[in-house]
């Protein structure tokens with residue numbers, strides 16, 4: 001009887017040790033590097049929480065002339081040319097996805113929206129159901145559309161049947177980093193300098209996303 005209980009306990013332990021790591025895709029769009037940096041911090045936070053992480057960019061769609069007119073944009077594209085471009089296969093692979101995108105008139109950049117608009121086939125096949133998702137953003141003005149941009153991302157996620165994981169105020173770091181409960185966001189000045197220190201908040205959001213994804217994954221086994 002006792003041996004049986006130990007077997008059961010041991011078996012359970014073994015089973016949970018055998019559970020694959022959470023697979024996290026961090027998918028971003030960035031013209032001048034802010035959201036790229038946030039994606040890197042998310043990767044660090046998620047890896048520290050035990051996830052297998054891919055950082056992926058969405059395809060640039062802006063005309064060459066527009067990019068060439070902004071030296072910071074041109075430089076960023078050159079610096080990140082080797083970052084893999086996100087595909088539908090990456091979404092299928094991932095248990096969890098963190099999106100990061102700057103605001104464009106309080107909305108998602110077309111580049112990110114275009115990527116989301118390629119997911120119709122996955123959606124129709126039910127492949128996006130229960131993906132654990134979370135969003136981050138940036139803007140030039142403190143009230144320039146941070147929350148609106150994250151919310152509009154979450155609108156698409158609701159159509160996916162995804163599980164949206166906002167940071168809320170689940171950690172003290174939220175109170176020292178701008179405190180956006182929808183998803184970490186940062187204000188950048190005209191030179192592209194971040195005005196709040198959001199590094200730890202991004203890492204917290206990444207860890208929380210991984211932790212919730214792990215719970216969902218365990219629940220599904």
Ligand SMILES: Cc1cc2nc3c(=O)[nH]c(=O)nc-3n(C[C@H](O)[C@H](O)[C@H](O)COP(=O)(O)O)c2cc1C
Nearest residue numbers: 030031032033034035102105106138139140141144
């Ligand atoms: C077309 C366009 C629209 C923008 N709209 C807004 C806006 O509505 N509010 C705001 O505060 N910043 C706005 N910005 C500034 C960007 O959000 C800012 O440059 C971005 O957050 C920097 O992120 P990145 O370095 O990852 O590209 C806009 C920038 C562009 C190019």
